[in-house]
Amino acid sequence: MDDMKKISNSSCNDGLLLRMGLNDNKAGMQGLDKEKINKIIMEATKGSKFYENELKKDQQVNQRIERMMQLKEKITAQQLLKAQMQVDKLVIELERNRDLSSTIVHIDMDAFYAAVEMRDNPELKEKPIAVGSMSMLSTSNYHARRFGVRAAMPGFIAKRLCPHLTIVPLNFKKYGKVSKEVREILAEYDPSFMPVGLDEAYLNITEHLEERLNWPEDRRRFFFNTESTTGIDKDCINMSAKFNEGEVSSSPILFEDNTSLMDDNLEQRDLSVENSVVFGTSAEEVVKEIRFRIEQKTQLTASAGIAPNTMLAKMCSDHNKPNGQYRISPERLAVLDFLKDLPIRKVPGIGKVTEKMLKALGIVTCSELYQQRALLSLLFSEVSWRNFLDISLGLGSTHLEKDGERKSMSTERTFSEINTAEDQYSLCRELCRDLAQDLQKEGLKGKTVTLKLKNVNFEVKTRASTVLSSVSTEEEIFTVAKDLLGTEINSVAPHPLRIRLMGVRVSGFLTEEEKKYQQKSITSFLKSGKEIGFLRLQPEKANQKYFTKNSEAHRGSFFDQKRAARQLNSENISPNESRGKQLFQDDKSPANFMEETKKVADLQNSNACKIFTCPVCFEKQSSNNLEELNRHIDECLSGMCVKDTVEISKNDSSRENTSNFLPQFKNEWVVKCQNNKTDQLSGTDQSACVSDSSTDNSTERFSQIPDKSPSKRQPSNLSDIARKVCMKQCFFPKQVSQDNEDHFDKTEDTEGASSSCFFETKEDSVLVCPVCNSEQKTTSLTAFNRHVDVCLNKGLIEELTEKEDFPTKTYNMENSNSFLSGGLSKGQQCTNPSQGTKSTAR
DNA sequence: ACATTTAAC
DNA sequence: GCCCGTTAAATGT
Numbered sequence: 001m002d003d004m005k006k007i008s009n010s011s012c013n014d015g016l017l018l019r020m021g022l023n024d025n026k027a028g029m030q031g032l033d034k035e036k037i038n039k040i041i042m043e044a045t046k047g048s049k050f051y052e053n054e055l056k057k058d059q060q061v062n063q064r065i066e067r068m069m070q071l072k073e074k075i076t077a078q079q080l081l082k083a084q085m086q087v088d089k090l091v092i093e094l095e096r097n098r099d100l101s102s103t104i105v106h107i108d109m110d111a112f113y114a115a116v117e118m119r120d121n122p123e124l125k126e127k128p129i130a131v132g133s134m135s136m137l138s139t140s141n142y143h144a145r146r147f148g149v150r151a152a153m154p155g156f157i158a159k160r161l162c163p164h165l166t167i168v169p170l171n172f173k174k175y176g177k178v179s180k181e182v183r184e185i186l187a188e189y190d191p192s193f194m195p196v197g198l199d200e201a202y203l204n205i206t207e208h209l210e211e212r213l214n215w216p217e218d219r220r221r222f223f224f225n226t227e228s229t230t231g232i233d234k235d236c237i238n239m240s241a242k243f244n245e246g247e248v249s250s251s252p253i254l255f256e257d258n259t260s261l262m263d264d265n266l267e268q269r270d271l272s273v274e275n276s277v278v279f280g281t282s283a284e285e286v287v288k289e290i291r292f293r294i295e296q297k298t299q300l301t302a303s304a305g306i307a308p309n310t311m312l313a314k315m316c317s318d319h320n321k322p323n324g325q326y327r328i329s330p331e332r333l334a335v336l337d338f339l340k341d342l343p344i345r346k347v348p349g350i351g352k353v354t355e356k357m358l359k360a361l362g363i364v365t366c367s368e369l370y371q372q373r374a375l376l377s378l379l380f381s382e383v384s385w386r387n388f389l390d391i392s393l394g395l396g397s398t399h400l401e402k403d404g405e406r407k408s409m410s411t412e413r414t415f416s417e418i419n420t421a422e423d424q425y426s427l428c429r430e431l432c433r434d435l436a437q438d439l440q441k442e443g444l445k446g447k448t449v450t451l452k453l454k455n456v457n458f459e460v461k462t463r464a465s466t467v468l469s470s471v472s473t474e475e476e477i478f479t480v481a482k483d484l485l486g487t488e489i490n491s492v493a494p495h496p497l498r499i500r501l502m503g504v505r506v507s508g509f510l511t512e513e514e515k516k517y518q519q520k521s522i523t524s525f526l527k528s529g530k531e532i533g534f535l536r537l538q539p540e541k542a543n544q545k546y547f548t549k550n551s552e553a554h555r556g557s558f559f560d561q562k563r564a565a566r567q568l569n570s571e572n573i574s575p576n577e578s579r580g581k582q583l584f585q586d587d588k589s590p591a592n593f594m595e596e597t598k599k600v601a602d603l604q605n606s607n608a609c610k611i612f613t614c615p616v617c618f619e620k621q622s623s624n625n626l627e628e629l630n631r632h633i634d635e636c637l638s639g640m641c642v643k644d645t646v647e648i649s650k651n652d653s654s655r656e657n658t659s660n661f662l663p664q665f666k667n668e669w670v671v672k673c674q675n676n677k678t679d680q681l682s683g684t685d686q687s688a689c690v691s692d693s694s695t696d697n698s699t700e701r702f703s704q705i706p707d708k709s710p711s712k713r714q715p716s717n718l719s720d721i722a723r724k725v726c727m728k729q730c731f732f733p734k735q736v737s738q739d740n741e742d743h744f745d746k747t748e749d750t751e752g753a754s755s756s757c758f759f760e761t762k763e764d765s766v767l768v769c770p771v772c773n774s775e776q777k778t779t780s781l782t783a784f785n786r787h788v789d790v791c792l793n794k795g796l797i798e799e800l801t802e803k804e805d806f807p808t809k810t811y812n813m814e815n816s817n818s819f820l821s822g823g824l825s826k827g828q829q830c831t832n833p834s835q836g837t838k839s840t841a842r
Numbered sequence: 843a844c845a846t847t848t849a850a851c
Numbered sequence: 852g853c854c855c856g857t858t859a860a861a862t863g864t
Binding site: 044045048050132133134135136137138152153154155156157159381383384406407408409410411412413414458501503505 | 852853854855856857858859860861862
């Protein structure tokens with residue numbers, strides 16, 4: 001299937017058109033020669049919008065090549081020499097680490113979809129067929145290939161090449177079922193084999209080979225399925241017949257590969273038991289066995305490659321297809337010999353464009369690729385030329401890594417021209433609906449929505465937008481996508497946007513930890529929070545702070561639980577008093593939480609409240625939809641976050657306040673801001689953010705004696721409070737453990753009116769440390785703060801060293817700085833250690 | 843981070 | 852008349 005692909009869209013590239021020829025035309029089955037195929041394709045395609053666009057793309061590639069050639073002209077002999085030395089140093093290193101000890105197998109089903117269709121409908125057996133539609137073919141059988149009918153070719157062109165072509169519609173369910181059958185066999189040889197699509201797989205049979213050496217013969221004996229073999233084309237693909245005829249080692253298709261002569265050609269194949277065959281213990285024998293079993297089980301044939309790494313294995317499976325296998329023995333020279341004259345286009349990862357670019361440099365084969373290694377290192381990016389070097393040395397991955405988490409999900413549709421905005425929006429909504437469904441199936445939520453459009457001239461555009469709160473429902477995705485669509489419609493106005501394809505993608509998925517937080521995020525918070533915040537109490541300052549804090553941090557159940565407990569308490573304790581030590585000793589029981597949850601539910605059902613005052617911007621928000629309100633608050637807060645960051649960089653005193661008191665948080669904060677930057681920050685603001693974090697030396701905090709007058713600690717405005725609140729919430733979850741939970745609860749509670757405790761306390765008073773719970777005589781607020789600070793850090797270390805899933809050293813204070821900056825530089829999601837601690841999510 | 847391109851099946 | 856759908860990664864800005 002894969003080398004049919006190479007022909008796709010390359011009607012102007014005649015070099016590729018006849019690669020696949022099976023020269024043995026059967027009686028009555030005419031094929032077409034290369035010129036004829038080319039001519040027909042050209043006639044069918046020339047002048048079309050599609051073709052025009054192909055030409056345009058081709059021009060772009062040519063320009064790219066031209067730029068490369070200009071770059072090449074400027075390279076001096078000196079530079080080249082230097083590059084040569086550097087690259088060759090690397091080559092030595094690579095050679096030293098060459099690993100030939102693994103045995104990797106690549107299995108590739110022959111013309112898979114077509115073969116399945118032919119199996120299930122004997123009428124098709126002798127005919128040229130293709131699977132797909134008039135607009136696009138997925139694959140074709142070998143009869144059809146003689147006419148130049150390939151995968152990724154539109155059906156209508158295929159029909160011109162081969163008027164008798166039968167086009168069978170796709171039936172993925174069926175292919176999936178067959179694929180599963182094959183995979184069941186493969187799993188026996190490598191339980192962690194790696195499927196690639198429905199018709200391909202990589203296996204690492206290194207272990208199997210070792211075990212197999214001790215296997216008794218009977219364990220390597222397999223029986224013919226006489227039923228399934230009867231219907232198989234004896235001339236071409238019936239392995240069973242070959243075994244039966246005893247021409248096992250001389251079979252022209254299956255065993256023609258020279259490697260089978262190298263190690264086990266003398267092996268006695270035991271056919272003594274009726275209708276059975278015993279396979280040997282070599283890699284070749286294992287692969288023959290696999291292919292035999294696949295055919296017996298599915299009546300379909302497979303090709304296979306055996307080599308020391310995946311790249312070579314894949315190239316090997318292509319070498320003797322269909323229904324053949326090939327092995328590169330695990331020796332350096334065997335590898336290099338295989339590559340010597342191999343066209344680079346045969347290498348997985350080298351596509352049409354790369355081929356063309358390299359050809360412009362006179363590179364066609366892998367050995368030429370090696371010869372030009374120095375030049376390539378000067379013309380291509382590091383990743384590219386290193387990859388080229390690996391290719392030319394025959395290096396590849398020697399183990400199969402299972403594919404990680406999915407990174408995006410999308411859906412797109414091609415249709416006949418749609419040019420009214422109305423239709424486009426409703427189509428967009430439909431796509432969002434489909435995508436939302438798929439996302440929910442996998443429980444995914446993402447932060448980036450990408451809209452893809454292809455206009456009637458086949459020009460493709462993508463537009464993306466990253467939002468603060470992740471999206472997963474139709475409505476949420478559509479909200480973002482429709483804006484993107486609107487922008488595009490406006491950009492061509494007053495002309496209509498004429499499109500033939502639309503797609504929607506969601507990416508930037510939440511990590512597992514983020515998901516946990518998300519489950520009980522702002523929405524659930526406000527559902528419960530509104531009871532005390534919006535219904536019961538006037539939006540006084542203290543409450544505003546409270547909400548700002550809680551809604552901003554999308555943190556989890558810890559806060560929900562604490563909040564619920566506190567709410568009960570708040571009914572007995574007036575918000576303006578007892579924020580000191582008394583509060584620290586309050587009892588919170590799990591039962592309270594349950595009660596509270598129930599209350600919240602009741603409240604929600606009652607739908608009592610319609611007008612809220614936003615605790616951030618103070619504007620009245622009329623809505624009976626909590627989600628909407630939450631979104632508003634979210635936006636308000638994020639806007640404030642950004643403003644505030646700028647403020648931090650400008651206002652030294654406020655920055656010192658925070659960094660002095662709870663230095664850890666600042667990094668958190670910056671991470672948050674960085675994530676928001678494109679929405680709100682200019683470039684300079686961004687850099688302010690980054691430098692802010694990089695200059696924050698967390699080790700200093702222990703030695704540094706803060707010298708801030710209490711008045712300077714006074715929060716000056718709401719955003720200042722919000723910042724503290726935000727930072728604090730990022731911080732607390734990672735410290736929470738069964739034991740000291742309550743202490744933190746108190747701390748958090750205090751934060752609701754934090755100024756009364758930490759900023760307005762008279763000197764010489766006794767304060768209870770919210771961390772260690774001990775009484776601290778404070779001569780100055782600074783001293784008390786310092787104590788809390790040290791306590792917090794101690795707690796942090798203890799907490800984190802208990803967690804097995806995170807390397808302790810990462811959170812060692814001496815290293816925390818580099819850890820945090822490392823996290824920042826990646827620009828990834830919050831790399832806060834709290835993400836890894838289980839204590840935060842219950 | 844976004845947009846586009848390349849490559850794969 | 853008629854040219855897919857989905858994902859990942861590299862590349863350019």
